[in-house]
Amino acid sequence: xxxxxQSPRYKVAKRGQDxxxxxxxxxxxxxxxxxxxxxxxxxxxxxxxxxxxxxxxxGLPSDRFFAExxxxxxSTLKIQRTQxxxxxxxxxxxxQTPGQNGRKHFGDGTRLSIL
Amino acid sequence: QKEVEQDPGPLSVPEGAIVSLNCTYSNSAFQYFMxxxxxxxxxxxxxMYTYSSGNKEDGRFTAQVDKSSKYISLFIRDSQPSxxxxxxxxxxxxxxxxxxLVFGKGTKxxxxx
Numbered sequence: 434x435x436x437x438x439q440s441p442r443y444k445v446a447k448r449g450q451d452x453x454x455x456x457x458x459x460x461x462x463x464x465x466x467x468x469x470x471x472x473x474x475x476x477x478x479x480x481x482x483x484x485x486x487x488x489x490x491x492g493l494p495s496d497r498f499f500a501e502x503x504x505x506x507x508s509t510l511k512i513q514r515t516q517x518x519x520x521x522x523x524x525x526x527x528x529q530t531p532g533q534n535g536r537k538h539f540g541d542g543t544r545l546s547i548l
Numbered sequence: 549q550k551e552v553e554q555d556p557g558p559l560s561v562p563e564g565a566i567v568s569l570n571c572t573y574s575n576s577a578f579q580y581f582m583x584x585x586x587x588x589x590x591x592x593x594x595x596m597y598t599y600s601s602g603n604k605e606d607g608r609f610t611a612q613v614d615k616s617s618k619y620i621s622l623f624i625r626d627s628q629p630s631x632x633x634x635x636x637x638x639x640x641x642x643x644x645x646x647x648x649l650v651f652g653k654g655t656k657x658x659x660x661x
Contacts, residue, residue: 437591466648473556475636475651476592489646524591531647539591 435459437540439525445546446515454510454543458527465508466537467500468524476524482508483531512545520547551575554637554652563661567624571637571652574618578639578650581613583622586634586654595635596622627659 438457446452458465464483468476469492478492484505493500497515502508512519522542529536554571561567569583580599584592596611598604598620604611612621624631637652 464647468649473653475552475554475638475653476649478648478650481646481648483645489644489648491646492648526591536594536597537649539593541589541591544589 437525437527437538439523439540439543441543442541443544443546445548447548448515448517450515451511451513452515452545454512454523454545456508456510456525456527456540458506458508458525459529459538460506462527462529462538463505464528464531464537465502466526467508467510468526469494470522470524470542472521479510479523515545515547517547520545550653551650552637552639552652554655556653556655558656558658560658560660561627563627563629563659565627565659567627567631567657567659568621569624569635569637569655569657570619570621572617572619573639573650575639575641575650576618577641577643579642580640581611581620582638582640582649583609583611584636584638584651586636588633592636592638627657629659629661632658 467479470476481489482502497513499511524542526537526539583596586592601615608625610623634654636654638649
């Protein structure tokens with residue numbers, strides 16, 4: 434595809450359920466990021482991958498959040514035992530190279546609602 | 549105090565007006581300064597990207613950075629209804645092999661025809 438693809442676009446889950454959010458980055462992009470955007474707020478960093486290596490997970494809010502990118506392309510963000518405060522838009526971004534010239538391309542996000 | 553402060557607005561202007569958006573920041577480690585535009589239910593898209601203090605122009609958009617004051621601005625000339633969106637300032641920071649963007653809260657702009 435031409436851009437970063439995220440699925441599902443919308444996800445509704447009951448409190449306590451586990452959810453998995455998928456990101457298909459632009460083919461060949463080395464760097465992949467996950468951000469969380471609460472209503473009326475700017476995106477907040479969750480985690481960063483360079484190929485399959487998770488170099489930074491300092492933004493993950495709790496140990497209920499887990500991200501992986503096993504083959505250095507598709508990434509999955511998993512949230513266990515969801516809580517209402519997890520309701521947000523989860524954005525994925527990718528860039529061709531790490532570093533200062535790595536222009537980041539964002540997907541349109543997964544809108545997660547926890548009831 | 550957040551690392552990046554941005555007035556959320558909302559801001560409403562008539563078509564053709566000059567729009568001024570700005571952010572302040574506190575972290576001297578920020579190296580690159582960006583402005584993103586985000587339409588409703590869409591992901592952010594990069595508008596402008598600057599490194600040094602000074603001005604950078606691209607069509608109707610001008611980005612301004614003042615590192616000494618830790619202040620950045622985006623000016624939109626001859627604003628159009630299609631410019632109606634949320635504008636996010638963002639700053640890149642690197643640390644220990646990682647990199648991330650730190651965003652402002654976003655300013656919601658409406659340009660009225």
